[in-house]
Structure formats: C-alpha cells, structure tokens
Amino acid sequence: MQVLNEQALLADVIRERRSIKKGYTKQPVLKETVIELLEVAIWAPTHGMRQPWRFLFVGEEQQKQFAKQIASTYPEERQQNREAYLNEPSAILVMIMQSGENQKQQDENFGATACMIQNFQLLAWEQKLGVVWKTNPHIYDPTVAKMLNVQDNERIIGFLHMGYFDELPENKERIPVIDKFSTFHVG
Template identity: 75%
Template sequence: MQVLKQQTELTKLIRERRSIKKGYNNKMVTEETVTQLLEDAIWAPTHGMRQPWRFIFVGANQKPDFAKKIASTYPEERKENRENYLNEPNAILVVIMEEGDTQKKQDENFGATACMIQNFQLLAWEKQLGVVWKTNPHIYDPNVEHILGVQEHERIVGFLHMGYFDEQPEKKERIPVRDKFTTFQVG
C-alpha cells in the first residue's frame, strides 16, 4: 500500500512548473523583475562560493537588434527563421558561465549554474512568468560569443526565453524513480 504524502508548497511548485516555449502574451518582462528573481536564484549551491555566472538581459527594446545580430551568424537561408524565432519571447536572459581550469571545476561550475537556472525558473513560475532554457547551436558559435562579449575563460550556458502566458502546457509524466533506482550491493 502506497502512503500518500502531503504536498508542500515547494513540492507543488516543482511539479507544476513547465517550460513555456511559445504562446507568450503581450505583458512586458522588465529588467527589474528579472533582477529581483535573480537576487534569490543566485542562492544556488556553488562550490567554493565561485558563483560562476553572469547575465545579459535583452528586453523588448533591445530584442529586434539582438535577434538580427544573432541571426546574422546563420547561413543566409536560415537567417529570417532564426530572427523570427529570437523575437518570439518577450525577453531573453543570456546566461554566461566562467569555465573551470580543471574538469572538476568545469563540472562544478556547470552544476552550480544549472541549479541557479532551476531556481530562476521556479521563482519565475511562482510569478506566472514562463521560462524555457534554450541551448540552440548559436550558443556555441564564436561569432555569437564575440557579439555578446564573452571572454576567453567563459562560455554561454543558454538563452532563457521568457514571457507571460495565458495557457499552461500539459503535464508530461516522469519515469517512476523506482525504474531508475538501485541499491549498491557489496559483491
């Protein structure tokens, strides 16, 4: 017999959060809202307190120029598509991470940054702000890194597309933990 557990507010928030990829309404995502969310999101676990992240905010006023510049790095036949794609969200937050000087530090920095992004997504969801973490090919393009002023010891972890929305996507079930869980056996 399975015991029913009481859902906490945090459990509910984690289970209800969805990536919002499209269907944004016209409500503006402000720099102030994003920085307020980041003030709490950066309390993610971070090895050695390195806090290896930094951010570039692209609001509604900057988005057309930003989209055109990023799209310009694509082949001619894809430029218009990519420009339209980058203009879909209400705002974009570029997340840049310091690379580690060893594989261990690299992994730790990425883990910390991913935790921070999850915090940001949960906090945004709580405010009815939709977010999706995008890792399109342009985040690996040296030309995009140059456009965004990414330094030699940094890398783009993703573009967080953001926007307010009216319709919530359907929940997609997860594989049960028991299907992916074992106990170490001394052999």
C-alpha cells in the same frame, strides 16, 4: 507544522512548473523583475562560493537588433527563421558561465549554474512568468560569443526565453524513480 506546509508548497511548485516555449502574451518582462528573481536564485549551491554565472538581459527595446545580430550567424536561408524565433519571447536572458580551470571545476561550475537556473525558473513560475532554457547552436558559435562580449574564460550555457502566458502546456509524465533507482551491493 509551518515547515511541512512550506515543503508541500515547494513540492507543488516543482511539480507544476513547465517550460513555456511559445504563446507569450504582449506583457513585457521588466529588467527589474528579472533582477529581483535572480537575487534569490543565486542562493543555489556553488562549489567554493565561485558563483560562476553572469547574465546579459535582452529586453523589449534591444530584442529586434539582438535577434537580427544572432540570426546573421546562421546560413542565409535560415536567418529569417532564426530572427523570428528569437523575437517570439518577451525577453531573453543570456546565461554566461565561467569555465573551470580543469574538468572538475568545469563540472562544478555547470552544476551550480544549472541549479541557479532551476531556482530562477521556479521563482519565475510563482510570478506566472514562463521560462524555457534554450541551447540552440548559436550558443556554441564563437562569433556569437564575441558579439556578446563573452570572455576567453567564459562560455554561454543557454538563452532563457521568457514571457508571460495564458495557456498552460500539457503535463508530461516522468519515469517513476523506482525504475531508475538501485542499491549498491558489495561484491
């Protein structure tokens, strides 16, 4: 019976988790907390045990300079907006992934990293730490990659904006599975 109770708890966490995009409190996100969550999140499925991820933590002390540097890659008229945007969360975790040697490995690495990110989001949610996975244009900018010491065999797949929050976003309904489910028929 213990397994059923744990499954029910997991199902609840999966259904309750939300992406927290704004409204962060002033409570800092500590590097130690992020490392603790990542130590569990990395138990995601990973093809060939490649574990293709690496992380760059931007905490409270580094954030203003980080935001200024990333914003500087935008056209001048957008820089102030992008800098403010990157200073909204309490911390940012840059998700860096090893590129695959071929399309199959690229897909496998992305799938494994996405699973790890979902694990991280669920674990953070249990701690009342909000997370949203951001894929803004700067993650594709070679200048940003160079600034962040991303290697030739790596790519940025997102910035995780993080922060504690007081207000829960609305629940957005999902399309019922049956509407997207079919059975293979021979012939």
